Amino acid sequence: MTEPRTSAASHAPSQGRVRRGPAPASSWLVSAYIAxxxxxxxxxxxxxxxxxxxxxxxxxxxVLALLGALGASLRERELGPSIGVxxxxxxxxxxxxxxxxxxxxxVGYLNYLCAWRPQRLRARLFNASMxxxxxxxxxxxxxxxxxxxxxxxxxxPIRLLTGVALPLVVGYSVMTxxxxxxxxxxxxxxxxxxxxxxxxxxxxxxxxxxxxxALIAFLFVVLWVPAGVGLxxxxxxxxxxxxxxxxxxxxxxxxxxxxxxxxxxxxxxxTASPYSEGHSGRVAALSSRIGRRLGITGEHADELxxxxxxxxxxxxxxxxxxxxxxxxxxxxxxxxxxxxxEAGVRMLKDIDFLREALPGILHxxxxxxxxxYPSGLVGEEIPLFxxxxxxxxxxxxxxxxxxxxxxxxxxQALAELRQRSGTQLDGHVVEALASVLSERPWQPxxxxxxxxxxxxxxxxHDDPRVSDLYAAWSPHPDGVA
Amino acid sequence: xNRLTLDRAVSLLAGLIVLAGLVLAAPVFLELPGETRVxxxxxMLTIAAGETWRTSVVGARRxxxxxxxxxxxxxxxxxxxxxxxxxxxxxxxVVGTLVATVLGMWVHQRRTGAPIVAREVALxxxxxxxxxxxxxxxxxxxxxxxxxxxxxSEQRWAAAxxxxxxxxxxxxxxxxxxxxxxxxxxxxxxxxxxxxxxxAVGPLAVATTLTAAVIAIAYEGVGPVxxxxxxxxxxxxxxxxxxxxxxxxxxxQTLQALSRLTExxxxxxxxxxxxxxxxxxxxxxxxxxxxxxLADLxxxxxxxxxxxxxxRRPIPGGATLEVSPxxxxxxxxxxxxxxxxxxxxxxxAPVVADQATPARRSDELTAxxxxxxxxxxxxxxxxxxxxHPDHDAVAAALARMRLSVGDEYDPQVxxxxxxxxxxxxxxxxxAYARLDI
Numbered sequence: 055m056t057e058p059r060t061s062a063a064s065h066a067p068s069q070g071r072v073r074r075g076p077a078p079a080s081s082w083l084v085s086a087y088i089a090x091x092x093x094x095x096x097x098x099x100x101x102x103x104x105x106x107x108x109x110x111x112x113x114x115x116x117v118l119a120l121l122g123a124l125g126a127s128l129r130e131r132e133l134g135p136s137i138g139v140x141x142x143x144x145x146x147x148x149x150x151x152x153x154x155x156x157x158x159x160x161v162g163y164l165n166y167l168c169a170w171r172p173q174r175l176r177a178r179l180f181n182a183s184m185x186x187x188x189x190x191x192x193x194x195x196x197x198x199x200x201x202x203x204x205x206x207x208x209x210x211p212i213r214l215l216t217g218v219a220l221p222l223v224v225g226y227s228v229m230t231x232x233x234x235x236x237x238x239x240x241x242x243x244x245x246x247x248x249x250x251x252x253x254x255x256x257x258x259x260x261x262x263x264x265x266x267x268a269l270i271a272f273l274f275v276v277l278w279v280p281a282g283v284g285l286x287x288x289x290x291x292x293x294x295x296x297x298x299x300x301x302x303x304x305x306x307x308x309x310x311x312x313x314x315x316x317x318x319x320x321x322x323x324x325t326a327s328p329y330s331e332g333h334s335g336r337v338a339a340l341s342s343r344i345g346r347r348l349g350i351t352g353e354h355a356d357e358l359x360x361x362x363x364x365x366x367x368x369x370x371x372x373x374x375x376x377x378x379x380x381x382x383x384x385x386x387x388x389x390x391x392x393x394x395x396e397a398g399v400r401m402l403k404d405i406d407f408l409r410e411a412l413p414g415i416l417h418x419x420x421x422x423x424x425x426x427y428p429s430g431l432v433g434e435e436i437p438l439f440x441x442x443x444x445x446x447x448x449x450x451x452x453x454x455x456x457x458x459x460x461x462x463x464x465x466q467a468l469a470e471l472r473q474r475s476g477t478q479l480d481g482h483v484v485e486a487l488a489s490v491l492s493e494r495p496w497q498p499x500x501x502x503x504x505x506x507x508x509x510x511x512x513x514x515h516d517d518p519r520v521s522d523l524y525a526a527w528s529p530h531p532d533g534v535a
Numbered sequence: 536x537n538r539l540t541l542d543r544a545v546s547l548l549a550g551l552i553v554l555a556g557l558v559l560a561a562p563v564f565l566e567l568p569g570e571t572r573v574x575x576x577x578x579m580l581t582i583a584a585g586e587t588w589r590t591s592v593v594g595a596r597r598x599x600x601x602x603x604x605x606x607x608x609x610x611x612x613x614x615x616x617x618x619x620x621x622x623x624x625x626x627x628x629v630v631g632t633l634v635a636t637v638l639g640m641w642v643h644q645r646r647t648g649a650p651i652v653a654r655e656v657a658l659x660x661x662x663x664x665x666x667x668x669x670x671x672x673x674x675x676x677x678x679x680x681x682x683x684x685x686x687x688s689e690q691r692w693a694a695a696x697x698x699x700x701x702x703x704x705x706x707x708x709x710x711x712x713x714x715x716x717x718x719x720x721x722x723x724x725x726x727x728x729x730x731x732x733x734x735a736v737g738p739l740a741v742a743t744t745l746t747a748a749v750i751a752i753a754y755e756g757v758g759p760v761x762x763x764x765x766x767x768x769x770x771x772x773x774x775x776x777x778x779x780x781x782x783x784x785x786x787x788q789t790l791q792a793l794s795r796l797t798e799x800x801x802x803x804x805x806x807x808x809x810x811x812x813x814x815x816x817x818x819x820x821x822x823x824x825x826x827x828x829l830a831d832l833x834x835x836x837x838x839x840x841x842x843x844x845x846x847r848r849p850i851p852g853g854a855t856l857e858v859s860p861x862x863x864x865x866x867x868x869x870x871x872x873x874x875x876x877x878x879x880x881x882x883x884a885p886v887v888a889d890q891a892t893p894a895r896r897s898d899e900l901t902a903x904x905x906x907x908x909x910x911x912x913x914x915x916x917x918x919x920x921x922x923h924p925d926h927d928a929v930a931a932a933l934a935r936m937r938l939s940v941g942d943e944y945d946p947q948v949x950x951x952x953x954x955x956x957x958x959x960x961x962x963x964x965x966a967y968a969r970l971d972i
Contacts, residue, residue, distance in 0.1 A: 211757065263771075270768055277749065281756045286692035290699075290749045291768060294742035298772035301738065305779040312786050315879045319793060322873040323844060370844055371799035401795050405788040407781075 056140070056233055056260060057181055083243050088176065091183035091236070098190045099159050110157030111204065118153065121145045121288060122165030126181075128299055140267065141292065141299050142166075146189055147226050147271035151218050152278065154203040155193025162189030184236045188229045196225035205279040214280065219272050226268040230260070270295060313359075320363055323370065328505050329457065329512050330366075333450060336499070338362040340446035340487070347486040348442070354410070361411035362443050365418050368398025383513055388524050391515045392427045395419055414439025418447060419515075421478045425525035433480075441480040445471065445487055448479065451516035454499035457506055461498040464491060470518065478521050538719035542654060545712060549657035552664035553633055560626030563615075571615070577759035578612075579635040581605040581766065586639025587646065588773075597655070598736055600743045600773055601766055602639060603709075606632045606659065607702045607743075608750035608762070610666040613685050625667035632663045654716065658709060666705040670698075691752060698748035706744050710736070722958070723820050731826035742772050794837035802843040806922060812836035814955070815906075815913045821951040822905065832906045835886040839910050842870030842887075863891040890914065894945045908945040912936070912952055915944070929956060930966040937970055946972075 103109075125142030142165055149158040163186030167178065197203065201221030202213070209217070238253030245252075270291065277287035317335060324330045341362035342355065350358055372394045377386050399416045402408050417431060417440035424432035436444075452467040462470065468488055475481030513520065585601030609632065615624035636659045640651045671681050680701065684694045710732060718728040746769045753761040794808035815836040819829050843866050871888035874880045889907035896903075919932035933953060940949045950972050957967040 266767060266771060269764075270771075273749075273753075273765055273767065276757065277753060281753055282688075282691035283695050283752060284692050286695055287749075290695060290745050290752075293745045294768040294772050297738045297742050298768070298775045301772065301775040301779055305775065305782060308779065308782045308786070311879045312782060312789070315786075315877045316789060318877040319873065319880075322876050323796075367796070368799070370796050371801075374800060397799055401792050401799050405785065405792050407785045407788075 056143075056237070056256065084176065084180075084240070087239065087243055088180045088183055091187055092179070095159060095163065095183055095186040095190060098187075098194075099156055102156050102190070102194070110153040110160075115149075115153050115157045115160055117285065117288070118145050118149050118157075118161045119164035119168070121292065122149075122161055123168040123170065124296075125299075126165050126169035127171050128296075128303065141295055142185075143264075143267045144271045144274065144292070144295060146185065147192070147222065147229070147268055148274045148278075149189060150193050150196040150222055150225050150271075151201060151203050151205055151275050153193075155190055155197060158189030158193040159186050160189075162186040180240065184233065187236070188232050191232050192225040192229035195228045196221045199224050201225065205275065207279060207282065209280045214276065218275060222272055222275075223265075223268050226265075226271070230264065231257070234260075316360065316363060320367070323367075327512065328501055328509060329454070329514060330369075332499065333454070333516075334363050334366060336450045337365065337443065337446045340450060340496075341442050343490045344442050344446060344483060344486045347490050348438070348483070350438075350442075357408070357411040358414065358439050358442065360408055361414035361439050362446065364398065364402060364408070364411075365415050365443050365447065366394065366398070367401060367415075368394035368396065371397035371401070379510055380513075381511055383520060383523055385527065387513065388520075388527055391520070392419075392524065394515070396428050411439065413437040414443055416440070418443040419521065419524075420444070421521060421525060422480055423477045423525070425528050426478070426521065427524060427528070430528070436480075441483050445479050445483045447516045448474075448518050448521070449487060449496075450499070451514050452518070453496060455501035455506065456514050456517065457509065457512045461500055463498065464496045474518055478518060478525075538716070541716055541719050545654060545657045545661070545716070549660040549664075552629060552660050556626035556629030556633075556664075558626070560624070560630055563624060563627045574612070574754070574759045574762075575609075575631060577762040578605055578609040579631055579638075581762050582609075582632060582635035583639035583642065585766075586636055587643045589643070598739060600739055600746075600769055602636065602659075603662065603706075604743045604746040604750065604766065604769055605762060606636075606663050607666050607705055607747035608754070610663050610705075611670050611681075611698050611701060611747070611751040612754045613681065613751075625671040628667055629660065629663055633660055636660075658712060661712065662705045662709040665708045666701055669704050670701045695748050695752050698751050699744060702744035702747040706740050710740060721820060722817075724823055727823065727825050735826075739772065739776060742769055790834050790837050793841065797840045797843050800844065803840050804921065807917060808837050808840060810922060811839065811910065811913050811917050814917070814952075815909050817955045817959075818909050818913060818948060818951045819906070821955055822909070822947070824905070828906075831883060832886070832909065834880065835883040835890075835906055836910050836913070838870065838874065838880075838883065839887055839890050839914060840866070840870065841873055842866040842868065844869075844873075860891065860893075867891045886910065893943045894940075895942050905948075908948050912944050912948045916952060924961050926961070926963055926966070929962045930969075933962070933966075933970060937972070940972075 122142050122145040125140065125145055128141065146158065146162050146165065149161040153161065163182050166181035166185045169178070169181075173181075193203075199221035200217060202209075202217040205218065234253040234256040235249075237256050238249040238251075241247050241252035242249035274287060274291045277283050277291055278285075281287075283290065317338075320334045321332065324333060338359055342359050345355055345358045372390050375390045377384055377390075380387065395416050395418060399412050402412060402415065414437055417426075417429065417436050420426035420429065420431045420436045420440060422433050422436065422441075424430050449467055449471060452462045452470055453464065455461045468484075468491070471479060471484045471487070472481075475484050582602045582605045585599050585603070585605055588601065589597055589599035606628075610625065610628050615627060633656070636656055637651070640656070643649060644651055669680065671679055673679065675683060680697060684697050687694050714729050714732050715725065717723070717732065718725045721728070746766060750762055750765045753765050757764070791809070794812070797803045798805050798807065812833045816829050816833050819832045824832065867888055867890050871884040874887055875884040886904050886906040887910075889903040890910045892903050892907065892911070894908065894911075915936060916932055919935060920928045933956075936944060936949065940946050953962075953967060953970055953972060956962050957964065
C-alpha cells in the first residue's frame with residue numbers, strides 16, 4: 055500500500071493544528087472521514103461473516119499481520135518514483151488467497167495500526183482503516199473473480215493460473231485503485247485539491263514496477279501452500295524482498311545526503327565574497343520552480359537542480375585572473391569571465407550523473423540573439439536548461455544588492471527581464487518565472503551598507519548590463535543581420 | 536599467500552572439477568531424455584542472462600546474483616536426466632554451468648567490452664562443484680542428501696532448510712576464496728578484507744542462497760517456468776543494489792571533481808590531489824586500515840588542498856611544501872572549515888585540519904589522526920617528486936624527507952611509504968637499504 059504522499063494524513067492536519075492554529079471544520083471533517091472508513095470496514099467484515107464465508111485460519115492471519123506491521127514500520131516514504139518496494143503491500147496481496155476477505159481486512163487493519171514508528175494517532179487510524187478497506191475490497195473482488203480460498207494443497211498448474219494468479223492480479227489492481235482514491239479523498243479534505251486529480255497523481259507516482267508486488271505475492275502463496283513449504287516461505291521469499299527494501303531506504307538516505315553535501319560545499323566556496331554568498335542556492339531554487347512550471351519533472355528536475363547549483367563553479371578557475379578594483383568593466387574582465395562556463399564544464403565532465411546537466415552549465419550565458427558566450431548559440435539552439443538558468447541567474451542578480459546599485463524589487467526586476475525577452479533571454483521562460491512568482495513572491499537579497507563600503511567596487515558578471523557589454527564587444531554573429 | 540600461486544591453485548581446482556564432471560557426465564550427454572531438455576535449457580539460459588546483467592557492487596566487486604542463484608538451484612534440482620547414480624548427474628550440472636557462464640560472459644564482453652576473467656569462471660565452477668559435492672556426491676547414511684530429501688514429501692520446509700544449508704556452504708566457499716584473492720590483490724590483511732567483503736556483499740549473498748533454495752523447491756511443482764519467475768525478488772534486490780552503487784559512484788566522482796577545483800584555479804599542479812589520494816590509500820592499507828577508513832582517507836586526501844581556494848592568489852607551482860608553516864596551517868584550517876559545514880564530510884575535517892601538523896607536535900599535544908599523518912607524508916613526497924616517479928627522483932625525495940623523520944614526519948608512516956614504493960618497484964632495493972629505516 056502507498057501512504058498519502060501529499061502528506062494528507064500524516065503532516066498537513068497536524069501542521070494545521072500546530073502552526074496555524076486549529077482549523078475546526080477541516081479537522082472535524084478529517085475525523086469524520088476516518089470514522090466513515092472504519093465503519094465501512096466493520097460493516098463489510100460483518101456482512102461477509104454472516105454470508106457464510108469460511109472463517110479464515112487465524113494462525114495465518116496472525117503471521118501475516120505481524121509481517122505486515124514489520125513492513126509498515128520499515129516503510130521509506132521519500133523514494134523516487136517507479137522504484138518503491140513495499141514489503142507490506144506484498145503481504146496484504148498475499149492475504150487475499152491465503153486468508154480470504156475477512157482475514158485480509160484484519161491483516162490490512164492491524165498492519166498499520168501496529169506499525170512501529172512515530173506517528174500521530176489520526177494518521178495511524180487513517181492508514182489502518184484505509185489498508186483494512188483495501189484488504190476487504192480486494193478479498194471480495196478476488197472471490198468474485200473465482201479465486202480459490204483457502205487454497206487446497208493439491209492444485210494443477212492451470213488451476214493455479216486461473217484460480218489464483220488471475221483473480222489475485224484483478225484484486226490487487228482494485229486494491230491499488232481504491233488506495234489512490236482514498237488518498238485523493240484525504241487530499242481533498244486537507245489541502246482542498248480536487249480528489250480525482252490527487253488520486254491520479256498518486257497512481258502515476260507508483261510506476262509500472264508496482265505490479266511486481268502482485269507477482270511476488272503470488273510466488274509467496276504458491277510456495278506456502280501448493281509447494282508445501284508453509285511458514286518457512288516467509289524467510290525464503292520475503293527475506294530477499296526485505297533486504298531489497300532496506301537497501302532502497304539506505305539508498306534514499308545516501309541520495310539526500312549527497313545532494314546536501316553538494317549544496318553545502320558550493321555555499322562554502324561562495325563565502326569568499328559577500329556578493330556571491332548564497333547566489334547558487336537561490337538560482338537553483340528559482341530554476342527548479344521555473345522548471346516545474348515548464349513541465350520538467352523526475353530525473354530531469356534533479357539534473358536541472360544540480361546544473362543550477364553548479365553553474366558558476368568555473369569562477370574558481372578564472373577568479374585569480376579577474377582584474378580587481380576597477381571602476382569600469384574592462385575588456386580584460388570580459389575576456390576572463392567569458393571562460394568560466396567552459397572551466398566549470400571541464401571540472402564536472404567526469405561526473406556521470408551530471409552528464410545531462412553539462413550543456414545547461416556550458417551555455418548559461420548564451421543570449422537568444424546569438425551574442426552570448428561561449429558558443430554564440432541562437433534561440434532554440436540554446437539548451438532549455440541553460441535558458442532557464444540564464445533567467446534565474448539574471449533575476450537573482452537584479453534583486454540583490456550590488457556594490458554599484460541597490461536591489462530591484464521583484465516587479466522592477468521582472469520588467470527589466472521582459473525588456474530583454476528576445477534579445478538576451480527567452481521570453482517563454484521569463485513568463486514562466488513571472489507566473490511562479492505570482493504564486494509566491496521573492497524576497498530581494500539585501501547586503502548591509504557597511505559590508506558594501508568595506509569591499510569597494512565588485513562587478514557582477516550575472517548583471518544583464520555585463521551581458522550587454524559582452525554582446526557589444528563580441529563580433530556580430532554570422533547570419534543575423 | 537602469493538597472488539600468482541593462489542590464482543593458479545584456484546584455476547587448477549576448477550579444472551579438476553570440470554574434468555571430473557566431464558568424465559562422470561559423459562553417459563548422460565549420450566542419452567538426454569527429451570522431457571528434461573526444457574528444464575535444463577531454462578537453467579542455462581537464466582545463468583547466461585544473469586551473467587550478462589551483473590551488477591557492480593560497492594568497491595569494484597563484480598557479483599552476479601541471478602546467475603549464482605540459478606546455478607546453485609540447478610545443482611539441487613531433483614529432476615536430472617539419466618538412470619545413473621546421483622554423482623553422474625552432478626557432473627552434468629557442473630559442465631552445463633561452465634558452458635552457460637562462459638556464454639553469458641562472452642555476450643557481456645561483446646556488449647560492454649568487459650573482458651572474460653578466467654578467475655571468475657573458475658570461482659563459478661568451484662561454487663557449483665561444492666554444492667554438487669555436498670548435495671549429490673557425499674554419502675550420508677548410505678545414500679546422498681539429495682535422495683534423503685526427496686523422501687520428505689510431508690516436510691518440504693525441512694527440505695528447503697537443507698537446501699539453504701547446502702547453498703550457504705557453497706556460497707561460503709565462494710566468498711572465502713574471493714576474499715583470499717582480493718586480499719592478495721590489494722596487499723591487504725585477510726581479516727579486514729573478510730569483514731569488508733561481508734558488509735559489502737553479505738545481504739546480496741544471503742538473498743542469493745535463499746532464492747537458490749526457493750527455485751529448487753518450486754521446480755517440482757511449477758516446472759521450468761519457475762526458474763525465471765522465482766528470481767523476481769532477487770531481481771528487485773539487484774536493481775536496488777545497482778541504484779545504490781550508482782549513488783556511491785556519483786559521490787566518488789563529485790569528490791574527484793571538487794579535488795580538481797584547486798587544479799583548475801592554478802592553485803595546485805595537475806593530478807596532485809589524485810596522486811596523493813591513491814598513494815595515501817596504499818600506505819593506509821599497509822598500516823592496516825579498514826576499507827571504510829580508507830574511503831574516508833581517500834576523500835580527505837582528495838580534498839586536502841581545498842583550503843587554497845580561499846587564498847587570493849595561487850602559490851607559484853602550487854606546492855604546499857614551499858609555503859611557510861603558518862600559511863600551510865591556515866590553508867589546512869580553511870579547508871577543514873569548509874568541510875565542517877557539511878554533515879556528510881564533517882568527519883573528514885579533523886584529518887584535513889591536522890595535515891600540516893608536524894609529527895613532533897603530535898606527541899606533545901593530543902595525537903593527530905593517522906589519516907592526517909599519512910596525508911602529511913604523502914603530500915610532501917608528491918610535492919618533491921612532482922609527478923615524475925623515476926628512480927632517482929624517488930630516492931632523492933625520500934632521502935631528503937628522511938632528514939625530518941620523527942621531527943616533521945611520522946616514522947611509522949614514512950616506513951610504510953618506503954615499503955609500498957619498494958614493493959611496487961618504484962625504488963631499487965639498493966636505495967631502499969640505504970635509507971636505513
